[in-house]
Amino acid sequence: MTPRPDSLVAAEARVRQLAESFGGDPARWPEADRLGAEAWIAAHPAEARHLLDDARSLDRLLFAWEAPRPTEGVTKRVQSAAPVQVRQSRRRSWVLTLTGGAALAAACLAGIVAAPRLVDPVVRAAAAPVYASDPDSILAEAMTPWEAPVAEPAMEARS
Amino acid sequence: MSRPVTDALGRIHSEGPAASSRVDDPDADLVRRVGAGDALAVRALTARKLPRLTALAARVLGDAAEAEDVAQESLIRAWRQAPVWRFGEARFDTWLHRVTLNLCRDRLRRVRPGGPQDLESLVDPGPAPDRGLEARDVGDRVAAAMAILPARQREAVVLCHYQEMGNIQAAAALGISVEALESLLSRGRRALRAALSDLVA
Numbered sequence: 053m054t055p056r057p058d059s060l061v062a063a064e065a066r067v068r069q070l071a072e073s074f075g076g077d078p079a080r081w082p083e084a085d086r087l088g089a090e091a092w093i094a095a096h097p098a099e100a101r102h103l104l105d106d107a108r109s110l111d112r113l114l115f116a117w118e119a120p121r122p123t124e125g126v127t128k129r130v131q132s133a134a135p136v137q138v139r140q141s142r143r144r145s146w147v148l149t150l151t152g153g154a155a156l157a158a159a160c161l162a163g164i165v166a167a168p169r170l171v172d173p174v175v176r177a178a179a180a181p182v183y184a185s186d187p188d189s190i191l192a193e194a195m196t197p198w199e200a201p202v203a204e205p206a207m208e209a210r211s
Numbered sequence: 212m213s214r215p216v217t218d219a220l221g222r223i224h225s226e227g228p229a230a231s232s233r234v235d236d237p238d239a240d241l242v243r244r245v246g247a248g249d250a251l252a253v254r255a256l257t258a259r260k261l262p263r264l265t266a267l268a269a270r271v272l273g274d275a276a277e278a279e280d281v282a283q284e285s286l287i288r289a290w291r292q293a294p295v296w297r298f299g300e301a302r303f304d305t306w307l308h309r310v311t312l313n314l315c316r317d318r319l320r321r322v323r324p325g326g327p328q329d330l331e332s333l334v335d336p337g338p339a340p341d342r343g344l345e346a347r348d349v350g351d352r353v354a355a356a357m358a359i360l361p362a363r364q365r366e367a368v369v370l371c372h373y374q375e376m377g378n379i380q381a382a383a384a385l386g387i388s389v390e391a392l393e394s395l396l397s398r399g400r401r402a403l404r405a406a407l408s409d410l411v412a
Contacts (some may be wrong), residue, residue, distance in 0.1 A: 055299065059284075069393070069397070071402065072396075072397050072400060072401070073393045073397040074371060074396065075372065080371070080375070081237045082378040082379075082389070093245070106399060110403065110404050110411055111372070113407055113410055113411060114368075114372055114397060114403070116254075116349040116353055117270070117349075117350045117353035117357070118350055119265065119266030119269045119373070120266070120278065120279075122262055122265045122282060123279065124263075127257060128280075129283060130283050130286045130287065131254060133255040133286075133287050134245070134250075135248065135250070136288050137287055138245065138248055138289050138291075138293060138294055139248070141291040141292070141293070141294045141295060142246075142248075142294040145294060178331050183378055
């Protein structure tokens with residue numbers, strides 16, 4: 053017997069997994085797998101039938117469990133609740149938007165007003181330039197770089 | 212390939228190159244109109260979703276009356292959500308399923324602290340006089356088999372088999388990966404097959 057290529061074995065295994073998880077109808081399988089699986093099914097009809105029939109028999113059983121339908125009462129209650137719920141939600145959304153906007157605007161305004169006052173007084177003092185205000189001080193400041201150094205009297209002159 | 216992931220609100224996001232893609236939602240137009248206060252849209256969305264959510268809750272809870280309460284609460288939340296719904300981030304139907312499942316889980320925790328095994332005695336698929344006795348019996352057997360499945364497996368089978376959700380949407384509704392969903396489905400169906408082995412042809 054000729055061994056089957058790995059790709060075929062993998063494709064069969066994947067079809068088996070899909071049938072076990074999602075049932076025997078390929079239309080309900082994940083889209084990403086469907087094309088490849090359907091190609092394998094078309095190429096191997098006998099093996100595919102065996103795999104899928106097995107899954108379909110469980111599908112048929114599961115469909116025998118019917119769910120209750122909603123009553124007229126709950127339908128009316130749900131519909132009559134809608135206008136109030138929608139209105140309240142829209143109002144809440146508006147209030148949140150307005151309060152959010154107002155809070156942001158207030159925060160910006162407060163920041164603009166308060167920022168100069170919030171600067172540390174020490175930093176402010178250090179950063180501010182100090183100017184001399186009287187003529188003597190101005191002259192002293194101007195002459196500072198030119199002040200001649202006071203030298204020791206020369207030893208030769210003394211002797 | 213991108214992988215869908217969900218956040219705490221059930222919104223679908225994609226990882227990878229398709230991360231910026233928008234979710235195509237067949238309910239978007241109705242939701243927009245409901246949010247604008249359109250009474251006809253409310254009726255249309257009720258007709259589309261209420262039977263679906265009632266069936267989901269009934270199969271998860273195993274109780275028709277409780278299922279009706281849960282479906283009602285889910286749709287009331289939908290009315291509140293419609294005006295502020297962020298289109299393109301998730302399918303409205305997926306979000307609704309997630310809300311319904313959470314409400315079901317809350318009820319199961321509150322009313323039946325014993326866990327899923329307590330469900331079997333509460334299964335009530337409801338009378339169906341127009342059906343043959345055999346079909347009803349089979350339905351009852353299926354309901355009983357579903358009731359003893361672990362909760363997550365039951366939810367996965369209900370979403371994919373009965374609610375006809377695709378794997379990405381069902382995984383999003385459950386807040387799990389598609390791989391985890393497939394594993395839950397496989398184990399769930401295997402357990403159902405074992406429980407119903409005398410009926411499987």
